[in-house]
Amino acid sequence: MMRWCVFWFAMASSMLCGQGLVSFEGEEGTKRVVSATVPIGEGIAAAVAVVGANPSKARFGVSEDGSPLKLLIHDPVSRLTLLQMPVGEAGEAGPGVPRGSSKRLKAGSPVYLDPDKKDEPSRVVTWENRYRDNVLPLALMRVHHPGDSPPPAGSPLFAEDGRLVAVCHQEAKEFGNGTYALPVEVIDRVAVDLRERGKVVRCWIGIVMEVKHAVPAIMTVRPGSPAAAAGVEENDILLRIGSRQVDSYADAVNAFYYLVSGDPIEVEVMRKTDRLTLSVTPEVNPSLTQPAGDPGASADE
Incomplete structure (x- = not known):
């Protein structure tokens, strides 16, 4: 970890010179959009191509003279972009930065x-x-x-x-x-998704919820879906998806974002007055017509 800290301090100190930064071509001829990078291992760096940036046209540094970078994968929902960094550039750092967890962070942390x-x-x-x-x-x-x-x-x-x-x-x-x-x-x-599919895919378990409801109630279970196979029923109240507590429709949508096809998760529900824990194996969303998130009045996840 000390090796990484020394590396990052040197990279952060040199950002004004354009080292450790990448830039994306702006859409419709706008100026280049800059992002810092985070090495995550195997010569791969994570960057953020905010709205207005073209993730497929990235260069090392902040100018058009920088080395072009290979786009490995881009998530249009989060705008997270993984890039292959050129050998010898500041963005490459062996095994990458050690990653922790954000789940304990709260106001004031x-x-x-x-x-x-x-x-x-x-x-x-x-x-x-x-x-x-x-x-x-x-x-x-x-x-x-x-x-x-x-x-x-x-x-x-x-x-x-x-x-x-x-x-x-x-x-x-x-x-x-x-x-x-x-x-x-x-x-x-x-x-x-980069490792297993080479592209971002959205997964589902086959339930429908309504944003207008104050409680995260399951309104419909799709026939033949992973949720149906696991025994989830209409009118069950979602309490937990994996390690994520669910108190609202928005909490459920957030938890759905992290579903991985083929990786079983525990789904805890309240059925009448009983608490049940079911094992559900998500699948790739068969529609794939819209990104995960809020499609308006309901979520089919």
Whole structure:
């Protein structure tokens, strides 16, 4: 871990020179869109191609003169982008940064842009799963940072133990010097698709829920679906999907984002007054006509 900390400090210190950064061609001829990078192993770096950036046209550094980078996979929901870094560039770091978990982060939790500067923490403000009246396809953190300028998208955020727990996304400056941040589990999820399929796929268990309901009630179970095979029934109340507690429709949508085809998960439901734990094996969503998330009035997941 010490080797990584030394590497990241050197990379962060050189960002103003364009090292450790990548840039994407802007859509419709707009200026290049910059992202920091996080090495995740095997010469692969994670970056964030925010809306308006073309993930398939990335270069090392901030100018059009940088080395072109190979796009390995891009998630259009989170905008997380995995790139193959050229040998010898600052973005390549052997086994990659050690990754932790974001699940214990809550309002007020410290996170660090530089794991060696514990006296300059950023802090989690809240978790957000809605934007205006729409449910987000996955929950994001709002994080406030020291100083007056937010870090670029793609900047890593570390926990007290030096492990990666989040990656900065676009600015969120309404209440301070903030950014949204992707939980580190998004990297894990997209890396699975890269390894197993070479593209991002959405998975389902075959249940329908209604956003208008105050409780996460299952309105329909699709015949022949994984949920039906596991014994999930209409009017069951979702309590937990895998390790993620479900208290609302938005919580369920967030949990659905992380489903992996073929990997069994525990689904806990309340049926009348009984608590049941069922084993459900997600499958690739047979429709694949829309990304995971809020399709309006209901979710078919």
